[in-house]
Amino acid sequence: METQTQPESVTFKVPEDPASIEKEQEAKLKAKYGPLPKYFDSGDYNMAKAKMNNPKKPLPAREKLMLQESLGAAIPTPGEVEHMRRPSQIASKLLIHDVEGEGDGQIDG
Amino acid sequence: MISPPKEKGSGFGSKGLHKIQNMLHHRPRASSLGQKDKPEKHGHVHGNGGEIQWCFSQVKGTIEDDITEADIISCVEFNHNGELLATGDKGGRVVIFQRDGKGNPHFHARGEYNVYSTFQSHEPEFDYLKSLEIEEKINKIRWLQRSNPANFLLSTNDKTIKLWKVTERDKRAEGYNLKDDAGIMRDPTSVNTLRIPSFKPMELLVEASPRRIFANAHTYHINSISVNSDQETYLSADDLRINLWHLEVTNQNIVDIKPANMEELTEVITAAEFHPTECNLFVYSSSKGTIRLCDMREQALCDKHAKLFEEPEDPTNRSFFSEIISSISDVKFSHNGRYMVTRDYLSVKVWDLQMDSKPIETFQVHEYLRSKLCSLYENDCIFDKFECAWSGNDRHIMTGSYNNFFRMFDRESKRDVTLEASRENVKPKTVLKPRKVCSGGKRKKEEISVDCLDFNRKILHAAWHPLDNILAVAATNNLYLFSSKE
Numbered sequence: 361m362e363t364q365t366q367p368e369s370v371t372f373k374v375p376e377d378p379a380s381i382e383k384e385q386e387a388k389l390k391a392k393y394g395p396l397p398k399y400f401d402s403g404d405y406n407m408a409k410a411k412m413n414n415p416k417k418p419l420p421a422r423e424k425l426m427l428q429e430s431l432g433a434a435i436p437t438p439g440e441v442e443h444m445r446r447p448s449q450i451a452s453k454l455l456i457h458d459v460e461g462e463g464d465g466q467i468d469g
Numbered sequence: 470m471i472s473p474p475k476e477k478g479s480g481f482g483s484k485g486l487h488k489i490q491n492m493l494h495h496r497p498r499a500s501s502l503g504q505k506d507k508p509e510k511h512g513h514v515h516g517n518g519g520e521i522q523w524c525f526s527q528v529k530g531t532i533e534d535d536i537t538e539a540d541i542i543s544c545v546e547f548n549h550n551g552e553l554l555a556t557g558d559k560g561g562r563v564v565i566f567q568r569d570g571k572g573n574p575h576f577h578a579r580g581e582y583n584v585y586s587t588f589q590s591h592e593p594e595f596d597y598l599k600s601l602e603i604e605e606k607i608n609k610i611r612w613l614q615r616s617n618p619a620n621f622l623l624s625t626n627d628k629t630i631k632l633w634k635v636t637e638r639d640k641r642a643e644g645y646n647l648k649d650d651a652g653i654m655r656d657p658t659s660v661n662t663l664r665i666p667s668f669k670p671m672e673l674l675v676e677a678s679p680r681r682i683f684a685n686a687h688t689y690h691i692n693s694i695s696v697n698s699d700q701e702t703y704l705s706a707d708d709l710r711i712n713l714w715h716l717e718v719t720n721q722n723i724v725d726i727k728p729a730n731m732e733e734l735t736e737v738i739t740a741a742e743f744h745p746t747e748c749n750l751f752v753y754s755s756s757k758g759t760i761r762l763c764d765m766r767e768q769a770l771c772d773k774h775a776k777l778f779e780e781p782e783d784p785t786n787r788s789f790f791s792e793i794i795s796s797i798s799d800v801k802f803s804h805n806g807r808y809m810v811t812r813d814y815l816s817v818k819v820w821d822l823q824m825d826s827k828p829i830e831t832f833q834v835h836e837y838l839r840s841k842l843c844s845l846y847e848n849d850c851i852f853d854k855f856e857c858a859w860s861g862n863d864r865h866i867m868t869g870s871y872n873n874f875f876r877m878f879d880r881e882s883k884r885d886v887t888l889e890a891s892r893e894n895v896k897p898k899t900v901l902k903p904r905k906v907c908s909g910g911k912r913k914k915e916e917i918s919v920d921c922l923d924f925n926r927k928i929l930h931a932a933w934h935p936l937d938n939i940l941a942v943a944a945t946n947n948l949y950l951f952s953s954k955e
Contacts, residue, residue, distance in 0.1 A: 378839055379786035385842040386789040392843075425689055425708055426731060453540050454529040454556060454564045454948055455584050 520879065521865065521938050522954040523888055525895035527581055529566075530947035532892065542943035544930050548612040548620065551934040554582055554941050555622060556948055557607025561591035563624055563677075565635065582941075582950055586635055586675040591626040603628050609694050611703070613716075621680070623703060627690040630705055632681040632716065640668040686712050686720055695743040695751065704751060706741035711753060713765070723765065724753065739854075740800045747806065750775075754811060758795030762822065778825045780818070790842045790851070798854035803863040804935070810866055812857040815839060817868050817878065832878045832885060835870050837908035837919050850924050858933040858940075869928025872917070873944045874904055888951075890928060890944040900954055 530540070539560025546555050554566040567585035594603040605626055613621040620635040644666040648654050689707035696703045704723070705712050711724035724741075728734050736757040744750035749765045761774035782791070794814035802809045808829075811818050815836060818828035834855075838845060845851040850871070857868040866878045873890045887904040895901075907916040930943040938953035 378836075379783075379788070381839045382786075382788035382790050382842060385840065388843040389789065389846060425734065425737070450539070450560070452558060452560070452562045452564045452587055453531045453537075453946065454542075454558075455587060456529075456531060457584075 520882065520884070521860075521877070523877075523901045523938075523940070523951045524898050524954045525901060526897060526939070526950040526952045528892060528895075528947055528949050533946070536946045540946040542930060542946065542948060543606050543608060544610050545932040545941045545943050545948070546610045546612060546622075547932050547934050547941065548622075549614045549935060551936050551939065553585065553612070553620060554932070555610045555612070555624075556941075556943065557590065557610050557624055558946075559604075559606040561589055561593070561605030561607060561626065563588055563590045563607065563610065563622075563633070565675075586677055588633070588677040590624045590631060590633065591629065594628075608691060611694050611696050613696055614700050623694050623696065625691050625694050625705065628684065628687055630683040630691070630694060630714075631679050632683070633677050634680045635675060635677045638674045638676065639670060639672075641671040642666045643669050681716065683714055683720065686714075692739060693741040693753075695741060697743045697748050698746050699748040702748075704741055704743060706738050706753060708737040711738065711741055711751075724763065739797050742800055742802055742809075745802050745804060745806045752800055752802070752809060754797035754800040756796040757792060758797055758813060760797065760800060760809065760811060760820065762825075776822075776825045778820050778828075780827045790846070793846070793851055794842070799856040801857060801859060803859050804861060805863055808863065810857050810859060812855050812868055814851060814853075814855075817857050817866055819866070819880065830880060832866065832876075834868055834876050835874075835906070837906055840908070841919065845924075848924065850927075853927055854929060855927075856930050858931055860933055860938065861936045865933075867931060867933055867940065869931055869942070871924050871927050872922040873926040873928060874906075875928045875931065875942060890942050890947070890949040890951075892947075898954065901951070 530542075539558060539562075541559045542556050543559055544555075544557040547553070548555070552568050554568075556564050556566075558564075564584065565586045566582035568582055569580035590607055591605040593605045595601075596603055603626065607624050608626060610622055610624045613623070615621065618637070622633050622635070624631055624633060643650055644664050646655075646660055646663060646666075647657070683705070687705065687707045687710065689709055691705055691707050693706040694703060701716055703714050703716070705714065706724075709725065709727040710722055712720050713723045714720040724738070726736075726738065736755045736759075739754045739756055741751060741753035744752075750762060751765070752760050752762050754760045758779065760778040762776040762778070764775045767773070767775065782795075797811045797813050799812040800809055807822060809820050809822065811820065811828075812834075815838060816834055817832045819830040819832075821829045842851060855869050857866060859866060864879065864881050866880065867875060869875045870887070874887050875890065876885060876887055878885045887906070888901045889904050905913075905916045906919060906922070907913065908919050912918050926945060928942055928944055932941045934940070938955075940949075940951040942949040942951065
């Protein structure tokens with residue numbers, strides 16, 4: 361994560377109160393992305409998300425909920441459904457007995 | 470009083486060592502210890518005035534460069550007496566650890582936690598009607614108190630809650646008439662004597678079986694479950710609704726904030742919990758930073774809260790981020806039931822249930838992130854949901870942060886400390902070194918700059934033993950256990 365702010369040693373310019381820090385951050389965001397709608401508007405974007413129900417970016421509350429109510433467009437392929445139906449046989453790695461904080465060891469319990 | 474030497478390297482009596490370590494780690498180089506209240510005034514048994522010296526105890530899980538998503542721990546929960554510790558992961562698995570009863574009797578048997586049981590709680594599902602995948606990730610685990618002698622826990626993913634019974638078997642019946650000891654049926658004509666089967670001891674077998682499945686009651690994703698103090702009912706909450714369940718399956722909806730027109734939706738439910746002793750009271754928190762206290766005696770559908778807890782805010786101070794960072798990610802009642810703590814993105818707040826106008830205490834978790842909100846929005850970290858926990862005596866609060874740091878707040882001394890869950894430089898019984906983040910200007914040696922924090926290593930889930938000072942901290946795919954040095 362990079363910052364492009366001025367070096368913060370110029371203390372008399374840095375705002376101290378939370379409100380102005382936030383407004384400065386908001387200005388930075390707007391400068392990058394233009395005026396921000398409070399909620400996403402794009403139906404296409406939402407439908408694309410609905411396809412695999414795997415949003416990479418968390419959606420604002422309303423959109424997220426409407427997705428959960430609505431029908432997705434995806435038609436699952438047999439491969440996808442098989443993956444989901446196959447029970448997981450792999451044991452949790454928390455079962456591996458640690459010795460002195462090292463990562464390897466025998467299965468515990 | 471000098472205790473006998475514990476192991477090489479400790480040498481001194483424990484009290485003497487505590488005092489020295491206190492001075493080095495927690496206090497500025499002041500001339501006297503008397504700048505704050507003398508520890509003895511607080512009447513704590515331990516010599517350092519109730520301040521806790523945390524030590525690394527154990528770590529579970531593996532070191533991996535490429536973490537398997539299924540191994541990411543998604544919840545951690547002690548049972549009511551702290552003897553059992555359950556974890557849930559993204560792969561739908563539950564692992565239960567049990568506190569080892571053995572231990573040096575001189576030092577009050579500080580037992581270690583070892584694997585007790587594991588089972589696959591939830592599987593991924595596909596909702597064919599909606600063409601949506603249902604994740605198997607375990608969102609929450611809550612234990613029931615009864616253990617008759619079985620243990621029961623509730624585990625939930627986004628859609629389905631399950632009641633699991635965990636039983637022990639340490640005896641096996643032998644000497645059946647109709648089958649031999651390997652379980653193979655005997656030829657009935659070869660049976661010409663009758664014997665009574667007897668129970669023989671066997672190696673302990675812990676079995677988990679699902680006893681109830683509570684499904685199809687939530688349109689939206691379940692974020693909380695909470696067992697009532699009556700131990701017979703529990704609540705489950707999703708973004709818009711809270712349901713009350715009787716463990717014998719029936720359920721009713723008790724909160725519904727879904728507006729008739731979804732265009733009017735402005736806030737969602739983020740967490741909910743029953744009061745620890747008042748079986749008719751529960752709270753739920755919202756994405757707008759409010760908490761509502763509801764009384765089920767008032768009416769069946771608790772849409773009208775009994776109390777609304779909200780801190781007033783100057784509207785001119787609002788920014789694009791204000792609402793997002795005010796969203797409450799966790800709410801927990803204190804053990805004594807008089808307070809609750811809420812966690813929002815940058816702070817933890819303690820509320821007195823008698824006072825809804827503002828919190829009685831506010832602690833900054835990582836205020837240095839306020840000037841990084843733009844970046845944190847871009848990388849989605851601003852939506853991370855951190856949990857918080859009370860110590861058994863309600864004096865301390867703990868919550869997670871980034872870079873595998875976690876924060877401890879002492880409500881009495883008003884002091885706070887930052888610790889790290891890390892495999893580096895940890896030997897059991899060595900006190901953890903406090904960490905410090907530098908937000909700008911000159912970075913002192915040992916401090917870490919904000920820009921060097923690893924935002925992929927976040928401590929979202931943690932639990933504090935209900936009675937002792939033992940912390941279970943989930944750091945992505947590893948579970949750390951810390952205990953106080955005593």
